[in-house]
Amino acid sequence: MEHSVTPGQSGETVKILTYNLNGIRSALSKGLIDWLAQNPFDILCFQEVKATHDVVDLLPFEALGYKYHWHAAEKKGYSGVATFAKLPPDQVVMGCGIPAYDCEGRILRTDFGDLTLLNCYFPSGTTGDVRQGVKMQFLDDFFAYVQELRQTRPNVIVVGDYNIAHTTIDIHDPVRNKNTTGFLPEERAWMTRWFDSGFVDSFRYKNPDQIAYSWWSYRAGARANNKGWRIDYISVSEPYKDRLIAAGHEPQAVHSDHGPVWAEFTR
Template sequence: MKLVSWNVNGLRACVRKGFLEYFSHINADIFSVQEIKLHAGQLDLDLDAYESYWNYADKKGYSGTAVFTKKTPLSVQYGLNEENNHSEGRIITLEFAEFFLVNIYSPNAQRDLARLEKRLQWEEDLFSHIHMLDSRKPVILCGDLNVAHQHIDIRNAKANEGNSGFTIQERTKLTRLLESGFVDTLRYFHPETEGLYTWWSYMKTVRERNIGWRIDYFIVSERLTSKLQAAHIDAKIMGSDHCPIGLDINL
C-alpha cells in the first residue's frame, strides 16, 4: 500500500502548479493533504477511482484537510471529539479494516508564540485521540505536525531553538508520543541522514540551498514496523512551500 501526505498550502493554487500531474504519477492508495484553504464548491477535482473526504475550516481561505482514497473507509470522523471539534478543519480520521489513518494539520504556535498554549492543548487532545484509536487497532498518523523533532530535522538548529516549531515544549510532546509506542517512519529507515527536509521558506534561494525544516511526518504504531517497506521525501516536487512525503507499507 502506498500512502502520500502533502501540505499543499492552498489546494487551488497547487492544482495550478502541477498537483494533478504528481497525483496521477504517484498513484497512491491514500493521498492526504493539509492546508487546503478552501470550502465546498470552490474546486472541482476529477479524481477517478478515489473517494474524497474534506474537513473545511470555518474561516475562509484558511487551514483545512482532505483525504483521497481508493479504499472505502469503514467510518470517518472529523475533529477530535464532541467537546473539542476544532473549527479550523485540522484533522480527519478514517477507519479501515486493518488500521486507522489520521490526517492532521497541527496549529502553528506563531512567531511570537502567541498560540503556544493552544498548540500544547492540541497536543494533549491529539495524544488522547491517538491512544484511544490505538487501543482498537494500529494507527497511521500523517500530516504537517509543525514541529522539527531533533536537531537533525532542521538546518539551523541552534539559531532556531525556542522559535515556533522548535520550542522544547513542542519537541517534548512529539518525543512523548514516539516513546509511548509509535515510530517516526522516516527515521526508522534513515536514522542519521541529514538534509531531509519537507518545508522551506519562500525567501530567495532558501529551497535551492536546502535550508529547511522537516515538519511533515508519517508516524505509525510500533506493531506495524514489521510491515514497513519504505519512507521517502519528494523534495524536488514543487507547487507548495512543503514537499510531498510517502510511506510504503504491506497491509
C-alpha cells in the same frame, strides 16, 4: 494480523502520501495532478487545503481513481484537511470531538479494515503567544485522544504537518532556531514523548541518518539552498511497524512550500 484494505492497483502494498498543499487550488494550478499521475499513491492525505470541496474541481482526482473525504475549517480560506483514497474506507470521522480544533478542520479519520488513518494539521505558533498556547494545548489533547483511540484501534497511522522539527538533524540551523516556534524545547520534548508512547517515525526508522526536509521558507532562497525543516511525518503505531516497507520525501515536487512525504506498507 492482516487487514482488508486493498486500495488501488498496488497489489500487496499500500502507499500513503501526506502533503501540506498550502491551498489546494494553488497546488492544482502548479501541476499537482500531472505529478500525481506520474507518482501514483493509494491514499492521499492533504493538509491546509484552504477551501471547501464545492469550490475545487475534483474531476481530475476522480479520473485518477480517487474518492474524497473532506474536513474544512469554518473560516473560509483557512486550514482544512482532505483524504483521497482509491478504495472507500469503512468509516470516516470528522474531527476529534473537541470543538476548538474541529472548527478549524484539523483531524480527519478514515478506517480501512483494522487500520485507522489520521490525517492531521497541527496548529502553528508562528503568529504569537496566543496561538503557541493553542498549539501546546492541542498537543496535550491530541496525545490523550490518540492514546484512548489505540485502546480499541491499535493499528494507527498518524500523518500530516506536525509543525515541529524533532531533532537537530531535522532542521538546517538548530542553534539559531533553538528559541523558534516549531523547534522549542517543549515542542521537541512532546515529540520524544509521542514516539516513546508507542509510535515510530517511519521516515527516520527507514532512513536513520538521512538529512531531508519537508518545508522551506519562501524567504531568502531557502528551498534552492535546502535550508529547510522536517515537520511533516508519518507516525506508525508499534503493532503496525513491521509492515513498513519504505518511506521517503519528494523534495522536487514544488506545488507548495512543503514537499510530499510518503510511506509504503504491506497489507
